Amino acid sequence: MSEAALHLAGVSRRYSLAGPEGQLKTTLLHPGAAWRTRRKHNHIWAVRDVTLDVARGEFFSIIGANGSGKSTLLRLISGLSQPTTGTVDVRGRLSTLLELGTGFHPNVTGRENAIINGLLMGMRRSDIEALLPQIVEFAGLQEFIGQPMRTYSTGMYVRLGFAIAAFMQPELLVVDEVLAVGDGAFQRKCYDYISGLREQGVTMIMVSHDLASVERFSSRVGLMEQGRMIAIGDPHEMVAEHLERLAASSPEIRRSIEEGIERAIENDPAARAHHERVLAEKEAARKRKERGG
Amino acid sequence: MTAIAPRLPAIGHRSLRNAFELVGALTMRDLKLQYQESFFGWAWSLARPLSYGLVLYFAFGVILKAGFPDYPLFLMSGVFPWFWFQGAVQQSSNVFVGNSGLLKKVRFPRAVLPLSVVLGNTLQFLLSVPVILVFLFGAGRAPHWSWFITLPLLFLLQLVLATAVALLIASLTVFFRDLEHITEVGLNLLFYATPILYNIERIPERYRWVKDVNPLAPLAEGWRNVIMQGSWLPADLWTTVAWTAVLSLIAWYTFHRLEDAFADAL
Numbered sequence: 001m002s003e004a005a006l007h008l009a010g011v012s013r014r015y016s017l018a019g020p021e022g023q024l025k026t027t028l029l030h031p032g033a034a035w036r037t038r039r040k041h042n043h044i045w046a047v048r049d050v051t052l053d054v055a056r057g058e059f060f061s062i063i064g065a066n067g068s069g070k071s072t073l074l075r076l077i078s079g080l081s082q083p084t085t086g087t088v089d090v091r092g093r094l095s096t097l098l099e100l101g102t103g104f105h106p107n108v109t110g111r112e113n114a115i116i117n118g119l120l121m122g123m124r125r126s127d128i129e130a131l132l133p134q135i136v137e138f139a140g141l142q143e144f145i146g147q148p149m150r151t152y153s154t155g156m157y158v159r160l161g162f163a164i165a166a167f168m169q170p171e172l173l174v175v176d177e178v179l180a181v182g183d184g185a186f187q188r189k190c191y192d193y194i195s196g197l198r199e200q201g202v203t204m205i206m207v208s209h210d211l212a213s214v215e216r217f218s219s220r221v222g223l224m225e226q227g228r229m230i231a232i233g234d235p236h237e238m239v240a241e242h243l244e245r246l247a248a249s250s251p252e253i254r255r256s257i258e259e260g261i262e263r264a265i266e267n268d269p270a271a272r273a274h275h276e277r278v279l280a281e282k283e284a285a286r287k288r289k290e291r292g293g
Numbered sequence: 294m295t296a297i298a299p300r301l302p303a304i305g306h307r308s309l310r311n312a313f314e315l316v317g318a319l320t321m322r323d324l325k326l327q328y329q330e331s332f333f334g335w336a337w338s339l340a341r342p343l344s345y346g347l348v349l350y351f352a353f354g355v356i357l358k359a360g361f362p363d364y365p366l367f368l369m370s371g372v373f374p375w376f377w378f379q380g381a382v383q384q385s386s387n388v389f390v391g392n393s394g395l396l397k398k399v400r401f402p403r404a405v406l407p408l409s410v411v412l413g414n415t416l417q418f419l420l421s422v423p424v425i426l427v428f429l430f431g432a433g434r435a436p437h438w439s440w441f442i443t444l445p446l447l448f449l450l451q452l453v454l455a456t457a458v459a460l461l462i463a464s465l466t467v468f469f470r471d472l473e474h475i476t477e478v479g480l481n482l483l484f485y486a487t488p489i490l491y492n493i494e495r496i497p498e499r500y501r502w503v504k505d506v507n508p509l510a511p512l513a514e515g516w517r518n519v520i521m522q523g524s525w526l527p528a529d530l531w532t533t534v535a536w537t538a539v540l541s542l543i544a545w546y547t548f549h550r551l552e553d554a555f556a557d558a559l
Contacts, residue, residue, distance in 0.1 A: 015557070079400050080556045094400075102398040107326055116322060119315040120401045124308070 004091065005172055005203040006054040006077065011086035012227075013047040013072055046072040048227040049086070054220075056092075056171075059194065059204040061214045061235070063242050064224035065249070070207045073224070074098060074176050077205065092171030092203070095121060100178050101157040106150035110141055110160055113149055117164050131167050138193070139163040140186075159186055166193055173197065175206045179213070191217050211239050240278075312402045319409035324416065338417045339424055342369075342376040349490050361492065363432040363521065369425055370520040371489035371513050374447075377418035378455050378509065379480050381411040385459035386476040389467045393559035403552045407463040411456050425520065437523025446526065447515050454508060454537045461544035464551045467558050487513050505529075508536035 047069045054060045062070045075081040076088055078096045103120050104113045114135060118128035136145045139159035144152065152160075158178055165173065179190050191213065194204055208214050214221060214235060221238035223231045225245070231238060247254035265272040328334040346368045354360030354368075361367045385407040389396060392406055429436070466472040487509045488496070496504060504510035511530045518524040 075397075075556070080397065082553055082557075096399065098398045099394070103395050105322065105326070107329075108322055112318075112322060116315075116318050119311060119318055120395070120399050122311055122401070124311060125314045125318070 003056045004053050005056045005058070006052070006091070006205065007087075007089040008050055008052040008077070009087045009089075011047060011050045011052075011073075011076060011083045011088060012045060013076055013081060014043050014045050014084040016043045045227050047076065047083075050229045051086075052222065052229060052232070054203055054205065056203055057198050057201050059198060059206070059217055059219045061218040061221045062205070062207045062224060063209070063211065063214055063221060063238065065246065068224040069227040070224050071098075071176055072227075074174055074205070074207055078174055090172060093122075093169070094172045094174065095165045095168050095170030096174040096176075097161060097165040097178055098174070098176040100154070101149075101161055104149050104157065104161070107148050109147060110136075110145040110149055110152065110156075114145075114160060114164055117161070118168060121165070121168050123168050128168075135160075135163045135167050138167070138189070155183055155186065162190055166190070166197070170197075170202060172203045172205065175204070177207050177209060179206075180208065180210045187213070211242070215239050312405055315401065315405045316409045316412060319405060320412045320416070323409065323413055335417075335420055339421055342372050342421065343424070345376075346372045353490055359491075363434070366428040366432040366434070366521060367517060368490060369428045370517045371487075373418060373421045373425055374451060374513070374516045375484060375487070375489055375509075377414050378451060378458075379484070380414040380417070381455040381459050382462060383476060383480060384410045384414070385463040386466050386473045388463050389555055390470065390473070390559065396559055397556045403555060404460065404548060407459045408456065411452070411459050414455075415452060429520065432521075434521065437519075439523050439525065440519065443515075443519045443526055447512065447519065450530070450533060450537060451512055453541060454512070454533065457537060457540040457544040460548050461540065464544075464548045467551065467555055483507070483509065486510075488517075489513050492517070505532070508533045508540075 050073060062073060064070050072081065074096075075098070076083050077090065078094065078098065079088070079090070080098075103117050105116075108116075111132065114132060115125065115128050118131075119125060136142055139156070139162075141156060141160060144156065149157070149160075162175075162178065165175070173194070179187055194202075194217070198204060206214075206218075216235075218235045220232060221235045222229050223238045223242050231241060243257055247257050261275060265275050324335075328337065331337060346365070349368050349372070350360075350365055354364040388406045388410050389403070395401075396403065426436075462472060462476055466476075486503050486507055488504065493501075493504055493510070493514055511527050511533045514527050515530055518527065
């Protein structure tokens with residue numbers, strides 16, 4: 001593997017289930033009960049023993065059901081949370097976009113918010129001001145940048161947020177489920193831009209439920225379940241595995257996945273042929289297993 | 294699994310200059326937000342200390358006739374510095390809690406939030422200096438040449454003291470939310486325990502110890518004597534200097550120990 005941009009070694013993160021103020025209050029008022037609770041290990045492991053290497057220039061996506069630990073893992077990578085055990089090693093300048101419009105103040109103009117956002121991410125004021133015309137143009141906000149952000153639509157928030165994160169010349173771009181909000185045209189523009197960044201050696205790490213984009217743009221995908229990274233590999237295989245596990249979890253989900261597939265292959269003979277081939281292969285594998293067992 | 298003490302991953306070339314620019318930008322944004330939609334703008338930042346001073350003047354000077362010579366100036370030379378300290382500390386107490394969204398999602402030097410609160414209150418204090426001068430001239434007094442030395446020293450000392458207290462309380466409130474309310478009540482008591490509407494000589498002998506343990510007492514005496522009489526700094530200002538040094542160390546140590554845990558605790 002080429003030069004690593006990110007190295008996680010046995011990373012785990014435990015969260016205590018009681019809130020911090022609750023703990024203090026309980027400790028003061030009911031020391032006996034607090035001690036017993038602590039002995040009962042009243043906590044959850046949001047991320048368990050994740051070891052991962054991401055090479056420079058990779059587009060690594062993380063998928064998994066809700067609550068599987070994807071976002072916690074991004075927080076650990078971003079340094080917003082410290083691992084309980086294990087080490088996180090990020091090599092290069094990190095830019096994160098974990099939530100739509102964090103740090104934007106509705107009563108301040110887009111321009112001022114962009115400057116403060118860039119400063120929060122660690123840029124210098126002069127650099128942000130120099131990049132601002134490009135950011136505004138990429139976000140398509142030329143007429144609106146002098147307006148207070150309360151007048152912006154959700155899509156405009158995302159566009160400005162992504163443009164700032166992407167233009168601050170990161171070496172590692174960490175994005176959590178924000179691109180899904182923008183319209184199709186802007187999403188395409190973002191993925192195109194990311195492809196351009198990757199050619200310059202920028203590493204992309206993304207959490208997403210938009211499986212079509214994950215399959216299309218990722219170079220590798222990690223699948224998480226209950227805090228563990230249960231598989232890492234080819235995007236198509238991982239997405240299929242993820243859907244299989246989702247379908248196994250409930251009949252309603254299975255039905256809607258099948259309906260989704262039906263709609264997707266309805267007017268696309270090539271896709272239908274592919275789908276039928278995959279099904280036939282699966283069936284054959286199942287039969288082989290039955291005969292073998 | 295290894296149990297190596299985890300450290301923050303490198304964030305690149307985050308410079309001190311970036312932190313200063315960030316404090317400046319946040320301060321200007323908040324000041325602008327505070328006043329942009331009101332007609333009289335920053336005049337409102339004067340209205341609170343002025344009305345407070347007026348009430349005190351009426352209650353103690355006019356009705357109880359317990360005033361001092363030039364009592365309006367006497368009060369104002371204490372009330373304006375007090376509002377600076379009080380505003381900085383009170384607003385800092387919930388600055389991390391109030392910005393929890395930002396702290397959870399973006400990595401930036403956490404200290405910029407309380408620092409920008411302190412800076413905003415400091416600017417408001419500086420803008421109120423002309424009002425203090427109006428009271429000075431109104432009392433038929435004039436500025437004194439020694440101000441060039443004494444006022445900057447008082448200013449710096451109070452700035453460092455307010456920053457230390459603000460940073461300490463802001464950090465602790467994340468883990469002990471009641472501190473926000475304790476701060477409010479405590480500041481209220483501290484106002485009356487500080488010689489602002491009276492002077493140290495009026496304190497009965499058996500309560501003198503209160504001013505010995507209150508770092509703001511010599512500071513308040515200093516502001517008033519310097520502004521009213523152009524006198525030199527009071528000797529017991531050294532206790533404030535000592536307090537400030539100790540509190541700065543405690544505040545920095547506490548903040549440094551807790552800052553990595555903010556995002557998870559909020």
